[in-house]
Amino acid sequence: MKILVVGAGIIGALSALQLRRSGHAVTLIERDEPGMQCSYGNGGALSPDFCVPFALPGMMKRIPRWFADPNGPLFVDWRHLPKSLPWLFEWLRQSKLDKVWHNARAMRALHGPCIDLYESMLGEKAAGLIERGGSVYVWKTPKAGPTETLSRTIRETMGVQVVPLQGRQVQEIDPNLHPSYCNGLLFPNNGHTVNPLRLTQTIVDMFVAIGGAVIRDDVQGPVWKDGKVIGVQCSQGSNLAERMVIATGIRGKTFAAQLGDHVLLQAERGYHVMLPDPGVRPALKISNRDHMFGLAPMENGVRIGGTVEISDPDAPMRPERARSLLMHARAMYPDLNVEGAEFWMGSRPSTPDCLPIIGPSARAPNVLYAFGHGHSGVMASPMTAQLVTALINDAAPPVDPTPYRPDRF
Ligand SMILES: Cc1cc2nc3c(=O)[nH]c(=O)nc-3n(C[C@H](O)[C@H](O)[C@H](O)COP(=O)(O)OP(=O)(O)OC[C@H]3O[C@@H](n4cnc5c(N)ncnc54)[C@H](O)[C@@H]3O)c2cc1C
CATH class of the missing domain: 3.50.50.60 (FAD/NAD(P)-binding domain)
Incomplete structure (x- = not known):
């Protein structure tokens, strides 16, 4: 055809x-x-484990704190809010437990085999482009609460392999990471691409x-x-x-x-900061779960990416969102060299489920x-x-x- x-x-x-x-x-x-x-401009994560939807019961309790923090992971452009409301209401509806499990299963089906499939579809071209080697979530303080407990249950049920890390175990995985990050989860079967473009x-x-x-x-x-x-x-x-x-x-x-x-499609705008000569590199793809962003070691430097901005895809970018990422990243890796940092913004094409x-x-x-x-x-x-x-x-x-x-x- x-x-x-x-x-x-x-x-x-x-x-x-x-x-x-x-x-x-x-x-x-x-x-x-x-x-x-x-x-x-994405973070390049290839995460077979990614099966926990964002809309979860109890999530609403975390959101006001994120709003209150100018450097927090979530920003809503109030001028765009009327247009976003149907999407946001559906997002809330999707946080009901039966829908969460339905969505989690469908996410697992899509993401579970991603690295194997890339390797078979790209053949020899996958070498040097797709890296296995795991990824890690880190926190300063252990997170307890309904969303974390449910996330753990979902991962266990879906058969995701996770290794909990405590204290120095975190620095054994990534020696350059500031010691205040002393709680983590290692996902040994994850990977990433070293250059999404x-x-x-x-x-x-x-x-x-x-x-x-x-x-x-x-x-x-x-x-x-x-x-x-x-x-x-x-x-x-x-x-x-x-x-x-x-x-x-x-x-x-x-x-x-x-x-x-x-x-129902909404731009969840995200930002990245690309550091061409970072000096220190994370040992593997790392997610800061206190501030909900990630760092990826890429072939052309280190990429710090994340944040969610509910806004119009064509509105001008807000460089302060990227600067917040840089600030949080430097708290994790105080020796990061930020010379030549480049800022980027892109619109995730997101659905509520x-x-x-x-x-x-x-x-x-x-x-x-x-x-x-x-x-x-x-x-x-x-x-x-x-x-x-x-x-x-x-x-x-x-x-x-x-x-x-x-x-x-
Ligand atoms: C900060 C950030 C971090 C992310 N990190 C990750 C991650 O680690 N792992 C992951 O899996 N995902 C990640 N994502 C999400 C991921 O980047 C997107 O889901 C993905 O790139 C979407 O791909 P796409 O092909 O649908 O869209 P796009 O890459 O936007 O491609 C759509 C294409 O359609 C073209 N187009 C649009 N309209 C027309 C038209 N009328 N005529 C002709 N062409 C048209 C556009 O020019 C564009 O090239 C991240 C996103 C962001 C913003």
């Missing part, structure tokens, strides 16, 4: 590669350079090498004929195809609305959505690409697609 994949972030790129591999004539349409939007670009190169086509253009909407979508209208003309995959990240909502599909939107449009079943991967698009991408390919080929899906269906809200 002739297939158009719109959006060359990590989701579109890997889906295009897998579709091409299964024999289709695939064209990837991207308005920017491939991989330069959200897939550029190179990961997407490598996949696009592999796609082109096997006959995939890439067009640089801005998709403006569907082309209809006789009640059927037969292609997409771009700024430089129309492109026709039998099937279309919409993998436009946070912009997915626009195309869905043009087809009359209602999806922490699950992506993967499946056909209700009005145009030949259009498949693959966006809304929120905090975990890099780790969810291989399974998403497999699922997209199976749905297009009408083959047995690798995981139950029901939890990700576009009309679930």
